[in-house]
Amino acid sequence: MLELSGLVAGYGRRALAKLGHLQVKDGEAALLTGPSGAGKTTLLLAIAGLADVLEGHVQVAGRDMATLPARERDRHRGRHIGTIFQDLHLVPGLSALDNLLLAPFASGQRQDRARATELLTRLGLADRVHAGAETLSRGEAQRTAIARAMLIGPSLILADEPTASLDDESCETVLALLLDATRESGAALVIATHDSRVKARVSNIALVVAA
Numbered sequence: 456m457l458e459l460s461g462l463v464a465g466y467g468r469r470a471l472a473k474l475g476h477l478q479v480k481d482g483e484a485a486l487l488t489g490p491s492g493a494g495k496t497t498l499l500l501a502i503a504g505l506a507d508v509l510e511g512h513v514q515v516a517g518r519d520m521a522t523l524p525a526r527e528r529d530r531h532r533g534r535h536i537g538t539i540f541q542d543l544h545l546v547p548g549l550s551a552l553d554n555l556l557l558a559p560f561a562s563g564q565r566q567d568r569a570r571a572t573e574l575l576t577r578l579g580l581a582d583r584v585h586a587g588a589e590t591l592s593r594g595e596a597q598r599t600a601i602a603r604a605m606l607i608g609p610s611l612i613l614a615d616e617p618t619a620s621l622d623d624e625s626c627e628t629v630l631a632l633l634l635d636a637t638r639e640s641g642a643a644l645v646i647a648t649h650d651s652r653v654k655a656r657v658s659n660i661a662l663v664v665a666a
């Protein structure tokens with residue numbers, strides 16, 4: 456479950472984005488909307504503890520990301536938050552599968568190759584599991600990043616414009632997978648988007664305004 460209130464997010468002391476209240480129950484989804492430049496990405500990053508919270512509270516899996524010390528916040532994010540950002544951060548030279556396994560490898564956790572392969576397969580990437588990340592199309596790379604976010608079995612999934620570069624069919628596949636996986640796993644899902652195809656599918660919509 457995610458609950459945030461009176462959130463002002465930014466960098467350093469510079470406030471960039473505000474959101475009054477948002478609650479996303481386990482297994483449910485919400486959208487962050489707002490005009491371009493309103494600060495949706497900044498707000499999503501603040502929820503993940505990667506941008507600064509200047510005011511307010513962000514409860515994720517029972518802890519307030521706004522007040523956790525930096526190391527605990529990083530640990531909490533690693534255990535509970537799956538992120539899919541616009542810049543996908545896939546490592547070229549590594550396969551799609553190894554990109555999924557990189558984070559658990561780096562943090563000394565078990566690398567579940569079977570689950571990673573299953574997630575990639577469910578996202579329609581069965582024949583791209585061993586393909587180098589640099590050879591993936593934008594849509595394939597996006598689906599790989601979604602699979603990677605789901606690998607830890609997160610309490611919260613944060614997705615920044617996850618359908619932006621997808622055609623209608625891939626958009627539907629990705630959205631269905633995100634929403635189904637959210638329901639099945641009991642994670643809360645927050646999507647920042649302009650995409651009207653996504654707005655039609657999610658009723659919990661919160662407006663981000665520039666601070």
Ligand SMILES: Nc1ncnc2c1ncn2[C@@H]1O[C@H](COP(=O)(O)OP(=O)(O)OP(=O)(O)O)[C@@H](O)[C@H]1O
Nearest residue numbers: 466471472489490491492493494495496497498649
């Ligand atoms: N690291 C940063 N440091 C300072 N300002 C930043 C930083 N990143 C973004 N900004 C500024 O914060 C404002 C909000 O940007 P942000 O990307 O969060 O908006 P957005 O609503 O996600 O936009 P879009 O819909 O176009 O992706 C913009 O004015 C941007 O220039």
